[in-house]
Amino acid sequence: MSVTYPNGFRASGITAGFKLSGRPDLALLVADDGSTAAGVFTTNTFAAAPVRLCRERLGDGRARAVVVNSGQANAGTGSDGDDDAHVTSAAVARALGAPDEEVLPCSTGVIGARIPVRTMTAAIPKLVEGLSAAGGNAFAEAIMTTDTVPKMAHAESGPYRVGGCAKGVGMIRPDLATMLTFLTTDAPVASAHLRKLTASVLEPAFESLTVDGCSSTNDTVLLLASGAAGSDPVRPDSPEWEDLHAAVEEVAQSLLSQLAADAEGVHHVLEVSVTGASTDEDARTVARAIAESLLVKTAAFGGDPNPGRFLQAIGSSGVPFVPEDVRGGLGDVVVIDKGAIPPTWDKQAAQEVMKEPRIPVSVELGSGTGRARMLGSDLSYEYVRINAEYTT
């Protein structure tokens, strides 16, 4: 029930030999009759070679295939990396009988490591042979790196289906996209309208997740529409548009929740909601200041309902507000009132909230109607262990 849930897509995932572990590491998604396509990408200035190539190839809004290798990020690899992305995606195009420009390459893994081109080329026949309309799960598994589980979701919208999968457990922050996420639909949508859907649903959705505040060189979200389920295009003025919008949003939110729940070393997910900011952007800044604060993240890990740390994080955001107007809560427990920590705040009730797998944090700034929501993770010993021992 992943990217092949909608009609018009086949997928496969195999072990090509990129990973020392021997786990699946090469994935292919194909729209046999072609698809429209749109994407959002990392804002990191050192965007990986495949990201740059994808951006370029999405210029015409069409795609036949997406090929993903896991193990090497092909980032920080200079012009050699560009060559590798071209050569390997051209080999996939040839095997599919598709134009080079319609193959979108993605890579995830160690930054600075090049794609082993020969390993890739040798694996392509098996990869293409494995393509099937039930291949979504294999695809979702082959794109994983340190993920502990594959992340998959699907939804329906009238006659249309939406499917998706994602990978990513660290180096995730809301500067756009979260590692690799792929969504598909069999609704017929022109590429210009697919871009609109991406901008209005996927960009804000993937900006509301932060694990470690680190923006990857490879973050990519792609949305492909095969059109296999209908002939009349769904447009912003179609009656079906809102439903399709909702279905894409549902799949995206499900994938985001799964990503947050599988964040490196996570014990608790922080669900931060900020209201009453002057603008939505200000609200997002405050939400992010809280979700990325090391002191909030360690407090969440320690189960310590520490209002001072929330207060500190809100105040350090740089967003203008009147301190005396600020109210903050942990679940239903008021821990900041009129900009101060009430002497009688209910520590015991707050401690219970901190035990939840998902800790709801709310802040009302009292300045306007701007609002934002952000998912974050706590900071645990395991996070440190994973990242002190693993070469990203």
Next chain:
Amino acid sequence: MSVTYPNGFRASGITAGFKLSGRPDLALLVADDGSTAAGVFTTNTFAAAPVRLCRERLGDGRARAVVVNSGQANAGTGSDGDDDAHVTSAAVARALGAPDEEVLPCSTGVIGARIPVRTMTAAIPKLVEGLSAAGGNAFAEAIMTTDTVPKMAHAESGPYRVGGCAKGVGMIRPDLATMLTFLTTDAPVASAHLRKLTASVLEPAFESLTVDGCSSTNDTVLLLASGAAGSDPVRPDSPEWEDLHAAVEEVAQSLLSQLAADAEGVHHVLEVSVTGASTDEDARTVARAIAESLLVKTAAFGGDPNPGRFLQAIGSSGVPFVPEDVRGGLGDVVVIDKGAIPPTWDKQAAQEVMKEPRIPVSVELGSGTGRARMLGSDLSYEYVRINAEYTT
């Protein structure tokens, strides 16, 4: 050899009973014949009551005394906190026969906790009685919270002395000042010129340290000049100005190094130097992106010379540069060249650099002449333990 190294100052530090541990927790610095004074403070919107009072009282540029309690931050305490700061500093003023406006209060400890006024008032006679020209060390010890060692420094500048001390191991970031730092000199400097010295030396110095990216509600740096060592004022056009400038800088830099070396759970200090940015501000942004990156901090803890994480952090800074012009080094080892990780980078030599207590990281952006330096700390299991278990 702390704040009482210069003439014209006496200090004391005692156990008043603010801390459960029974360690010294109340400190007093007095300039018997008065002093000029200037300060820099946290930019946190939830600035603590004592910070707000200090700012107000420094309006006339004069101070007779600084009183510091450790254990309660008196932040997030609303108007009650303002009252407490007024009442306790007034009690100190009365005991010294000084005007209220010339007593500068500082607090550090748990946010949301009020100063126990009665405990404070009861301790003042002993505090004043303990004042001595050799009291700098006792002062430096009484302002500590989770610091493992007191931080003290001194320097000379011709006939003038400069002394200082600092505290702070977490919730430190370069949005101004680093927890509490006090500098004194016996040079005669008019308050307007003392402000100039503060802006040109202390502000940039204390903006170049980050431990956890968390800007405290209480960060304060104060500089007091007793004038006890001379009668002719030192002015920006005096021949002694440059030397005095250098001595203040020397003391500040020494305190910064000591703060970084005592950061919570620190194993390695990151010494990040960025050159070739379009502006100094851009350079600072990149330096901070590196020093605050969780992936860089955990790599530093793990001793892993991971060029990909440095590349990622530089690229995520949002600062404009041409990727192909970027060069990066760990000590003398080139780990980024022409914007890519050289296939032959010397991993073994880089691993040796990562073992240093102070890891030198250099980045040349190739865009201009902007430069910045930033001290940061690694992220260890101890950091997580300290902050998951301690109520700040």
